[in-house]
Amino acid sequence: MAEKMIVSSSxxxxxxxxxxxxxxxxxxxxxxxxxxxxxxxxxxxxxxIAVSVASCVLSEYISRKVMKRENTIDDLSAVVTGxxxxxxxxxGVSPFIVLFGGVVAIVVVKQMFGGIGQNxxxxxxxxRIILMSSFPSExxxxxxxxxxxxxxxxxxxxxxxxxxxxxxxNGTMPTLxxxxxxxxxxxxxxxxxxxxxxxxxxxxxxxxxxxxIPMCYIxxxxxxxxxxxxxxxxxxxxxxxxxxxIFMATDYATSPITFKGKIVxxxxxxxxxxxxxxxxxxxEGVSFSIILMNIMVPHIERLTRPRAFGKERVVNxx
Amino acid sequence: MEFSSKHRxxxxxHRKSTAQMESSILPPPGQVILPMQQHAGAPxxxxxxIGDEVLVGQKIADSDAFIGAPIHASISGKVSAIxxxxxxxxxxxxxxxxxxxxxxxxxxxxxxxxxxxxxxxVKAARESGLVGLGGAGFPTHVKLNVPKDKKLDTLIxxxxxxxxxxxxxxxxxxENTQSIFDGISVVRHMLKIDxxxxxxxxxxxNGIQKLKELADSEKNAEGSVHIxxxxxxxxxxxxxxxxxACTDREIPMGKLPADVGCLVxxxxxxxxxADYIKTGMPLIKKxxxxxxxxxxxxxxxxxxxxxxxxxxxxFCGGYRAEPKKLLMGGPMMGxxxxxxSFPILKQNNGILAFDEREARMNKPTSxxxxxxxxxxxxxxxxxxxxxxxxxxxxxEKLQEYDVMDCIECGCCxxxxxANRPLVQAIRLGKALVKAGGKH
Numbered sequence: 197m198a199e200k201m202i203v204s205s206s207x208x209x210x211x212x213x214x215x216x217x218x219x220x221x222x223x224x225x226x227x228x229x230x231x232x233x234x235x236x237x238x239x240x241x242x243x244x245i246a247v248s249v250a251s252c253v254l255s256e257y258i259s260r261k262v263m264k265r266e267n268t269i270d271d272l273s274a275v276v277t278g279x280x281x282x283x284x285x286x287x288g289v290s291p292f293i294v295l296f297g298g299v300v301a302i303v304v305v306k307q308m309f310g311g312i313g314q315n316x317x318x319x320x321x322x323x324r325i326i327l328m329s330s331f332p333s334e335x336x337x338x339x340x341x342x343x344x345x346x347x348x349x350x351x352x353x354x355x356x357x358x359x360x361x362x363x364x365x366n367g368t369m370p371t372l373x374x375x376x377x378x379x380x381x382x383x384x385x386x387x388x389x390x391x392x393x394x395x396x397x398x399x400x401x402x403x404x405x406x407x408x409i410p411m412c413y414i415x416x417x418x419x420x421x422x423x424x425x426x427x428x429x430x431x432x433x434x435x436x437x438x439x440x441x442i443f444m445a446t447d448y449a450t451s452p453i454t455f456k457g458k459i460v461x462x463x464x465x466x467x468x469x470x471x472x473x474x475x476x477x478x479x480e481g482v483s484f485s486i487i488l489m490n491i492m493v494p495h496i497e498r499l500t501r502p503r504a505f506g507k508e509r510v511v512n513x514x
Numbered sequence: 515m516e517f518s519s520k521h522r523x524x525x526x527x528h529r530k531s532t533a534q535m536e537s538s539i540l541p542p543p544g545q546v547i548l549p550m551q552q553h554a555g556a557p558x559x560x561x562x563x564i565g566d567e568v569l570v571g572q573k574i575a576d577s578d579a580f581i582g583a584p585i586h587a588s589i590s591g592k593v594s595a596i597x598x599x600x601x602x603x604x605x606x607x608x609x610x611x612x613x614x615x616x617x618x619x620x621x622x623x624x625x626x627x628x629x630x631x632x633x634x635x636v637k638a639a640r641e642s643g644l645v646g647l648g649g650a651g652f653p654t655h656v657k658l659n660v661p662k663d664k665k666l667d668t669l670i671x672x673x674x675x676x677x678x679x680x681x682x683x684x685x686x687x688x689e690n691t692q693s694i695f696d697g698i699s700v701v702r703h704m705l706k707i708d709x710x711x712x713x714x715x716x717x718x719x720n721g722i723q724k725l726k727e728l729a730d731s732e733k734n735a736e737g738s739v740h741i742x743x744x745x746x747x748x749x750x751x752x753x754x755x756x757x758x759a760c761t762d763r764e765i766p767m768g769k770l771p772a773d774v775g776c777l778v779x780x781x782x783x784x785x786x787x788a789d790y791i792k793t794g795m796p797l798i799k800k801x802x803x804x805x806x807x808x809x810x811x812x813x814x815x816x817x818x819x820x821x822x823x824x825x826x827x828x829f830c831g832g833y834r835a836e837p838k839k840l841l842m843g844g845p846m847m848g849x850x851x852x853x854x855s856f857p858i859l860k861q862n863n864g865i866l867a868f869d870e871r872e873a874r875m876n877k878p879t880s881x882x883x884x885x886x887x888x889x890x891x892x893x894x895x896x897x898x899x900x901x902x903x904x905x906x907x908x909x910e911k912l913q914e915y916d917v918m919d920c921i922e923c924g925c926c927x928x929x930x931x932a933n934r935p936l937v938q939a940i941r942l943g944k945a946l947v948k949a950g951g952k953h
Contacts, residue, residue, distance in 0.1 A: 205938035453898065505764060
């Protein structure tokens, strides 16, 4: 033996899972919703997705370079943020708004707090809220699905289902079937329930996310909707609930790592969502409820630590 | 509701390719090196000096401490040196070097013991030099010397062998089955233990079959041996995890199996005890699994304790590729060695040599808080937090988060997508607490 051996701490084998593989699975899970958005809202949807992903990846690359830190774009997490950000804007917005959103998400929310795993709120959602405050009219103008194929001179914009419910104004409510397949006004990636659920099932099967967060979140919304006499199926399918519950609330960095913590967090997000939907000025509450619960995560984790093995328990004499 | 222990742990690969192969016997080597620390507890002091002639089975080192076990010559020959040797853990120990005379003459000290009382059993276990052969190396006589205030009702024989690659216990089950039952019989009779559970993972079907056949024919007045098949899920063989799986009892923090009425013995240890009672030959040889991508002919080899690892690997056809990592023990908990001149120790059950590809490790990246370390921890700790507190040298937080309860099984680091050195950090954290913490 000429050369020295590697001496390192155990374990000496690894499962083979990497951050990159996890992010790749999330991207795969987002593809059905991306395809649905292009079908529903036309080539402009594809443009916005491309601009958003490019903006996030470039922001990540440049900010790491400026901070003289290791380049991390190959972990693919910026691509995920880019997709989610695009999914959270209406098709009518200018690509420059999305470009700006990508910079906010990556530079301000993610990298300034230390990069992947260190941000305390979800980058895409925070960017969405900043865009909503900065460009309120663009961010709440909803094009009808398939508007791009429209040949008549009818208006191409409409109200979102939750908007119709909140304002009580004219506008026809889409049928539940249409809401399930995504034929309704809304942000790019939030409308097609079936595509989002498919993605969610994929992530659970691949053990990327625990089903506890989406189930508790959606379950809480359903129960509160039932109690307050609203249409339960409508509340689940409308707005960004499925996108939020499956893809945003399950973000590793900003959700609890403890099992009980995930339940507390998801139930909390469900309660806040319904409080905003019922009592708030805004028609939709998913973004704010997730961000609010993001901030609570350190406290939730502290209060939901699992009981360590053999700690404070009377020995079972069985 | 929380994850039950059966969902915790890690899906490690099995890689037990040597399980079907008969063990080979290594011809006596030209030299053996016997470190004075081959067990948990106080090191031994040599009873021989340079130039002394020693015989096979002759006691060559012992310790006055209660937690300790004597060491015996594994070959006959002349003591050629007593030197300092760095152990894989980094600490130094004296070591007696014996040059073989090629004759393997057996010492007249080798006489079968007479066991009439529990005290005789404890004494015999001590004189045999037996330590826990599963890897921990805890002197067996200490376990068998049950304090008066502790009542044992269950004897658990650990044949789980959950580490990848290692099949030494599996081969013991197949090749020395009768001795396992003889050993169980002595221990249960002397310590008056009613219930015996032999726990084995379900990836060893031929071992399970053989044990069940013998368990059926061995039923007698003392009661039967319950062969318990456990799912193959690492770390099933870890003492605390095993006791929980067999009896649903949780060993309290900082306590021992005896505190919940259990005695846990490794399957090879209990078989050795029976063989010692029959022949009086102390612990001088050991079956080790030689495997890994850099080994020409992986197999189990029965070797005299103190044989240089390099000699055993030569016997297995040498290296098929440049070895980049050499492990003493399994890949999950084994220690890596700087070279192959180190000797086989009593509690060794495997030597693995990895080629460059298998030894390669990816660089650590940032924790993404995925929670895989938390979900996998059999002790229900939060490894990612422990790593952070260890790096910050925050002794108070390390204690608050129960760092001392970590069993270093490696599930957290195995599952970590960011390749965080979690076990290494936790070990450092434990050392910090020991050095400066209050208990």
